[in-house]
Amino acid sequence: MLDPKLLNTFRSRIANPIYWRRTYRILRSYHRSVLATPDGVGELVDHLSGALAGFTAN
Numbered sequence: 001m002l003d004p005k006l007l008n009t010f011r012s013r014i015a016n017p018i019y020w021r022r023t024y025r026i027l028r029s030y031h032r033s034v035l036a037t038p039d040g041v042g043e044l045v046d047h048l049s050g051a052l053a054g055f056t057a058n
Contacts, residue, residue, distance in 0.1 A: 003046060010049040019052055026051055 013019050026048055034040035 003049065007045065007049060009053045010045055013052045014048065022051055023048060 014023065026044075030040070030044050035044060
């Protein structure tokens with residue numbers, strides 16, 4: 001299940017260029033077969049949301 005709070009963070013930050021490197025690194029770490037399942041996609045979104053929520057830009 002997707003965490004609604006983290007999902008809101010994901011939506012607000014995913015397109016922000018400041019977070020591009022971290023986002024790209026996380027996206028590249030997931031294999032296609034994992035993303036073929038709803039649970040795998042939910043895990044990716046939770047991972048991205050959690051990482052972006054704790055990110056502080058310099």
